[in-house]
Amino acid sequence: MLAGVKAGPPVVTLDGVVKRYANGTLAVQGVDMAIGQGDFVSLLGPSGCGKSTVLRMVAGLIAPTAGRIGMAAGGEATGDVGFVFQEPTLMPWSNTLKNVMLPLRLAGMNRGEAADRAAAALAEVGLKGFEKAYPRALSGGMKMRVSIARALVTKPRLLLMDEPFAALDEITRHRLNNDLLTLWQAERFTAIFVTHSVFESVYLSRRIVVMAARPGRVVEDIEVNAAYPRGEVFRTSAEYAAHCREVSDALHRAMGE
Amino acid sequence: MSVSVSANEVADAPQEARERTILGLTADAWLRILMPLAIGVIALGGWEWAVRANGVPSYILPGPIEVGQTLVRDWHTLSISLWITLQITFAALFVAALLGLALAVLFAQSRVIELSLFPYAVILQVTPVVAIAPLIIIWVDDIRIALLICAWIVAFFPILSNTTLGLNSADHNLQDLFRLYRASRWQVLMRLRLPTAMPYFLGGLRISGGLALIGAIVAEFVAGTGGRASGLAYRILESGYNLQIPRMFAALVLISLTGIAIFLAMTLVSHLALRHWHESAMKERR
Numbered sequence: 001m002l003a004g005v006k007a008g009p010p011v012v013t014l015d016g017v018v019k020r021y022a023n024g025t026l027a028v029q030g031v032d033m034a035i036g037q038g039d040f041v042s043l044l045g046p047s048g049c050g051k052s053t054v055l056r057m058v059a060g061l062i063a064p065t066a067g068r069i070g071m072a073a074g075g076e077a078t079g080d081v082g083f084v085f086q087e088p089t090l091m092p093w094s095n096t097l098k099n100v101m102l103p104l105r106l107a108g109m110n111r112g113e114a115a116d117r118a119a120a121a122l123a124e125v126g127l128k129g130f131e132k133a134y135p136r137a138l139s140g141g142m143k144m145r146v147s148i149a150r151a152l153v154t155k156p157r158l159l160l161m162d163e164p165f166a167a168l169d170e171i172t173r174h175r176l177n178n179d180l181l182t183l184w185q186a187e188r189f190t191a192i193f194v195t196h197s198v199f200e201s202v203y204l205s206r207r208i209v210v211m212a213a214r215p216g217r218v219v220e221d222i223e224v225n226a227a228y229p230r231g232e233v234f235r236t237s238a239e240y241a242a243h244c245r246e247v248s249d250a251l252h253r254a255m256g257e
Numbered sequence: 258m259s260v261s262v263s264a265n266e267v268a269d270a271p272q273e274a275r276e277r278t279i280l281g282l283t284a285d286a287w288l289r290i291l292m293p294l295a296i297g298v299i300a301l302g303g304w305e306w307a308v309r310a311n312g313v314p315s316y317i318l319p320g321p322i323e324v325g326q327t328l329v330r331d332w333h334t335l336s337i338s339l340w341i342t343l344q345i346t347f348a349a350l351f352v353a354a355l356l357g358l359a360l361a362v363l364f365a366q367s368r369v370i371e372l373s374l375f376p377y378a379v380i381l382q383v384t385p386v387v388a389i390a391p392l393i394i395i396w397v398d399d400i401r402i403a404l405l406i407c408a409w410i411v412a413f414f415p416i417l418s419n420t421t422l423g424l425n426s427a428d429h430n431l432q433d434l435f436r437l438y439r440a441s442r443w444q445v446l447m448r449l450r451l452p453t454a455m456p457y458f459l460g461g462l463r464i465s466g467g468l469a470l471i472g473a474i475v476a477e478f479v480a481g482t483g484g485r486a487s488g489l490a491y492r493i494l495e496s497g498y499n500l501q502i503p504r505m506f507a508a509l510v511l512i513s514l515t516g517i518a519i520f521l522a523m524t525l526v527s528h529l530a531l532r533h534w535h536e537s538a539m540k541e542r543r
Contacts, residue, residue, distance in 0.1 A: 056433075059437055060437070061433050061436060061437060081437065083433075083434065083437050085430045085433075085434075087430060089428065089430040089431055089434060091431065091448075091449070091452065092534040092535070093452045093455070093533070093534045093535075094452075095533075102434075102438075102448070103438050105448075106435070106438040106439070106440045106444055106448075107438065124260070125260060125262075126260045126261040126262035127262060134533050134534050135534070136271070136533075136534055137270055137271060138270050139266050139267065139268075139269030139270040139271075140269065141262075141263075141266040141269065142262060142266055142267070142269075142270060145262065171263075171265060172263070172265070172266055172269075175263050175266065178260075179260035182260050183260065
């Protein structure tokens with residue numbers, strides 16, 4: 001059983017991380033955080049709390065103004081970090097398979113091997129048979145699956161997700177939540193998931209970091225001690241409701257209510 | 258362990274609209290073909306009738322039937338001229354596409370180069386080709402090359418400016434993704450910026466195709482080359498001097514048809530290149 005999923009030694013550590021944008025906005029102030037190997041952590045907070053900024057700093061897409069972001073040894077290698085954006089962010093001129101092949105091809109892998117791995121990654125997210133389809137012909141949920149397959153095709157140790165399911169309808173979102181957990185349990189990557197949904201964060205995470213805005217900062221760090229795998233039974237349980245209440249209260253405190 | 262996609266997700270995927278077709282074409286497509294054709298037939302009929310009814314002499318206004326007959330009778334001379342005009346137009350378009358693309362890529366690589374060269378491209382564009390054609394014809398000994406340069410000047414700018422715009426339009430998140438995977442400049446150019454710029458480049462090519470023809474004709478009007486190896490513009494000038502008005506019309510018809518053919522060819526190229534993914538090449542969905 002996966003009931004006692006315990007996070008391993010930290011893969012990512014943030015020490016007094018500050019981000020001030022060129023226009024003077026203080027996006028993130030003094031964030032300290034350590035994220036353990038194999039953990040599933042949600043960053044939860046209202047708009048403008050800097051949760052996406054933190055994620056992009058961890059990805060190395062933007063540099064912190066002050067403080068330090070440390071990766072465990074090996075965490076600097078290309079392809080060790082996967083990123084899923086809020087939009088599917090697919091190349092419209094390439095079919096599904098070529099979109100998923102991209103990270104491998106950029107790393108210099110030959111076409112044949114990259115195609116095999118990409119096909120396997122697509123099968124993992126339930127899109128076997130859609131290799132030749134162009135993004136234009138896919139639904140929102142399917143595009144997001146392609147985006148996840150692309151992020152996972154390099155077998156990253158760290159998967160960063162920036163509100164990936166925010167634009168999807170609720171039924172599709174639930175399906176993708178379940179499938180994401182299945183993939184997480186199978187592939188044992190560390191996940192950092194940015195969201196503004198209390199329900200989604202409780203359903204997915206082992207740990208929820210609640211952030212407040214103006215300036216963006218961490219206010220609470222909550223553990224969700226519920227067993228995996230979690231399914232529809234968990235979604236309707238009293239345990240789930242209790243966790244949601246706890247996190248929701250923390251969020252309200254963070255918003256100063 | 259793997260997962261499967263749910264039925265309602267698949268059901269949400271956009272479907273190609275199926276319309277009722279008549280002889281392989283939709284009602285809309287038939288309308289699009291038949292209506293302009295009907296207007297054309299009515300206009301030509303009216304023209305022929307007006308010419309006959311009023312006894313207008315053919316050196317003032319020939320009827321369409323006479324123009325058609327002249328086109329057939331003088332086909333030998335006219336086809337040689339058409340071939341020359343086509344050669345100049347396509348050579349100019351080819352050079353414009355190649356140089357426009359190359360320069361746009363150069364601009365995309367360095368902002369300094371773009372800032373220092375772009376104003377000169379604009380100057381080249383806004384100077385009327387009729388005004389500089391005489392100079393170019395004086396400077397360049399080979400008249401064909403001179404005409405080609407004139408046509409190129411006119412055709413070059415839309416491709417350059419469109420492609421530059423396209424290269425700078427790459428999706429921001431995709432740029433981040435390429436950065437995350439540490440893509441080289443070359444990889445970003447080949448796999449992201451050039452594909453993004455493709456529809457813009459093709460749009461520029463469509464504009465430039467018509468402009469290259471206009472440039473070639475205008476330059477030849479200025480040059481007024483004589484002899485057998487002259488383009489359609491010279492045939493028009495020559496017919497004007499000799500009051501061979503039906504022949505003038507026939508040359509004019511050929512120029513128009515060439516322009517239409519170039520436009521259709523460019524549209525086809527654009528459609529073939531973009532049909533899988535770009536909104537412009539997608540069938541309309543209602």
